[in-house]
Amino acid sequence: MTDLTQLSLGLADVCRRAGGFIRQEAASFDRSKVEHKGVHDLVSYVDQETERLLVAGLRELLPGAGFITEEGTTGSDSQATSTGTEFTWIIDPLDGTTNFVHGLPCYCVSVGLLQQQELVAGVVYEVSRDECFRAVRGGGAFCNEKPIHVTDVPELNSSLIATGFPYTDFGLMDDYLRVLGAFMQRSHGVRRVGSAAADLAWVAAGRFEGFFEFNLNSYDVAAGILLVREAGGRVTQFLEEGDPLFGRQICASNGLVHEQMQATIREFWPV
Structure with a gap:
C-alpha cells in the first residue's frame, strides 16, 4: 500500500527543486527565446526543461506511474490518463508562463496525483514567494507545512x-x-x-x-x-x-x- 503522506512530502521536494531551477532562470531570462503554442499561448525552454526535471524526479518517486503533462515531454495525451496504471501524475511545470516571461511575480509548479480516477495528492509551489502548498486525500492541506483552511466568510x-x-x-x-x-x-x-x-x-x-x-x-x-x-x-x-x-x-x-x-x-x- 502506498503511503500517500510520505509520497506527498516527496512530491513537495521534487516541486521545490524544479522551482529552484525556474528561479535561477528568471534572473537572466531572455524573452527572445519564447515560442508560441497558439496566438497568445506562450512556452519557453524553462517550461520544457522544468517538465523534464519533474518527470525524472516523479519517476523515481513512484515508478510505473503514468503522466499527463502540459508540454508533452513524455508523449502523453494532455487530456487522458495513461491506460493500465493505478497512478497518474498531472503536471503543469510553469503555471503562469506569461507572468514569468514578463518578469511579474506569481508563477507556479503544479503537480497532482490521480489514483484511478481520484485525486489523492497535490502540490502547488509558488516560486516567487517560496510557498509550497501541499495536500493529501484525507490528510488536510498545508502551506510550508503549516495547516491551512478556507475562510468562514458566509456572504x-x-x-x-x-x-x-x-x-x-x-x-x-x-x-x-x-x-x-x-x-x-x-x-x-x-x-x-x-x-x-x-x-x-x-x-x-x-x-x-x-x-x-x-x-x-x-x-x-x-x-x-x-x-x-x-x-x-x-x-x-x-x-x-x-x-x-x-x-x-x-x-x-x-x-x-x-x-x-x-x-x-x-x-x-x-x-
Whole structure:
C-alpha cells in the first residue's frame, strides 16, 4: 500500500527543486527565446526543461506511474490518463508562463496525483514567494507545512473573488464579461493573478473566498482542486456538480459562498 503522506512530502521536494531551477532562470531570462503554442499561448525552454526535471524526479518517486503533462515531454495525451496504471501524475511545470516571461511575480509548479480516477495528492509551489502548498486525500492541506483552511466568510458581498481571462478562445467573451461585471458589483472585488494554480491555492489558504474560470486544462487545476477540498472548501463546475478536473470549467470556494457564486454565473452563462 502506498503511503500517500510520505509520497506527498516527496512530491513537495521534487516541486521545490524544479522551482529552484525556474528561479535561477528568471534572473537572466531572455524573452527572445519564447515560442508560441497558439496566438497568445506562450512556452519557453524553462517550461520544457522544468517538465523534464519533474518527470525524472516523479519517476523515481513512484515508478510505473503514468503522466499527463502540459508540454508533452513524455508523449502523453494532455487530456487522458495513461491506460493500465493505478497512478497518474498531472503536471503543469510553469503555471503562469506569461507572468514569468514578463518578469511579474506569481508563477507556479503544479503537480497532482490521480489514483484511478481520484485525486489523492497535490502540490502547488509558488516560486516567487517560496510557498509550497501541499495536500493529501484525507490528510488536510498545508502551506510550508503549516495547516491551512478556507475562510468562514458566509456572504458573496463580503468576499474577494479570483478569476482568469481567456487568451486563446474568445467565443464566450461577452458572456464572461457579463459574469465578471456581476461579481465586481456583488463582492469586495475580483482579482486576476495569472495562475489558476495559485488562485486555487490561495482559496485553500483563505486569501480568496472563491475562484472561477473556463477553458482550463486538467494540469492547470489538479493540485489546486485537492488543496481546496482538503482545506474545507468546495469545487465543482460552473452550473452543476460536474467533474471540474476534466470539465474545462471550475468554480471553487470556501463552501459557504459556493451557491451564491453558481447563482451569479447561472444568470449570464449559456446553458
